[in-house]
Amino acid sequence: MKTEALPEPSPDNSPKPGVLRRLLQQEDLNFLLTNRVPRIALTRFMGWFSQIRSPGLARLSIAVWRLFTDLDLSEARQQRFASLHECFTRELKPGMRPIDPDSAVMTSPCDAIVGACGTLAGATVLQAKGFPYRLEELFGPRQDTRPFHGGQYVTLRLTSAMYHxxxxxxxxTVEHVTYLSGDTWNVNPIALQRVERLFCRNERAVLNLRLPGGTPIALVPVAAILVASLRLHFADLLLHLRYHGPNEIDCDVPVTKGEELGWFQHGSTIIVFTPPGFDLADGIAAGARIRMGQALLRARAPAMRMAAAAQP
Structure with missing residues (x-):
């Protein structure tokens, strides 16, 4: 394993944030600490702990969190939090995420780092180089995935410090939600290069939407360690490891571009799927950083565009 010399400790003998981050970037150690642990038990504990309402405990937890991440709360609507959960699911100040108004553009649903993306080889998707998975495995046995064969996909990874x-x-229009219970593997690049079909193993939801012209699209939020909780506003649902409701949920909810759909409790991944007829927007490639509201995909044919003119 490749290692590097660490800087001298600070005078108070406490490690500097950069040291802790570099330690966690070492692949073997990162994989051990985030996957070779009781993942589901830790995730349930984190769900309980984050809900404790104590401003003092929240401040202390946020200070520890900042040792490991680049957490920036300057854009947050509120600056004081009664619980860690309030910080995880924070709102932004108005106007912080402008929405691309181009009717041919499908925007990013979240702040993220772009992972694997491109054109599906039939129904085969890449989670990382050399690690393919099948669309049917991700969507579940009751979904018809044929409209997305040969289409575009973009994997969007939310880090713990990002807007969630x-x-x-x-x-x-949101037409259907499929909830698929599962594991809580970490979804960082280190795990994606080691665990085959990781997204198909983890807890996830499949959100089926239809554009005004009839074109289907899908968003697949995938849970991860410490993050197995997903709030969906449009269906008034909280999906989590103890959820015992129906797995197939019919909807008929119109939503507008940029409208908030829900939140993760910590950070995870959303995979966006379109049928053929879309291209990646300029600058969208693995490793790129994108913010919610920026151009993600562009429709080629006017009939597939999300134009307001298509609406009565």
Whole structure:
């Protein structure tokens, strides 16, 4: 394993944030600490702990959190939090995420780092180089995935420090939600290069939407360690490891481009799927950083565009 010399400790003998981050970036150690642990038990504990309402405990937890991440709360609507959960699911100040108004553009539903993306080889998707998975495995046995064969996909990874709410990428109607319970593997690049079919193993939801012209799109929020909780506003649902409700949920909810759909409790991944007829927007490639509301995909044919003119 490749290692590097660490800087001298600070005078108070406490490690500097950069040291802790570099330690966690060492692949073997990162994988051990975030996967070779009781993942589901830790995730349930984190769900309980984050809900404790204590401003003092929240401040202390946020200070520890900042040792490991680049957490920036300058954009947050509120600056004081009664619980860690309030910080995880924080709102932003108005106007912090402008929405691309181009009717041909489908915008990013969240702040993220772009992972694997491109054109599906039939129904095969890449989670990382050399690690393919099948669309049918991700969507579940009751979904018809044929409209997305040969289409575009973009994997969007939310880090723990990012804004955790996600939004509608276009004017659309939410028609169906499929909830699939599962594991809580970490979804960082280190795990994606070691665990085959990771997204198909983890807890996830499949959100089926339809654009005004009839074109289907899908968003697949995937849970991860410490993050197995997903709030969906449009269906008034909280999906989590103890959820015992129906797994197939019919909806008929119109949403507008940029409208908030829900939130993760910590950070995770959203995979966006379109049928053929879309291209990646300029600058969208693995490793790129994107903010909610920026251009993610562009429709080629006018009939597939999300134009307001298509609405009565």
């Amino acid at each position: 709410r996600f939004h509608a990428p276009a004017d659309a």
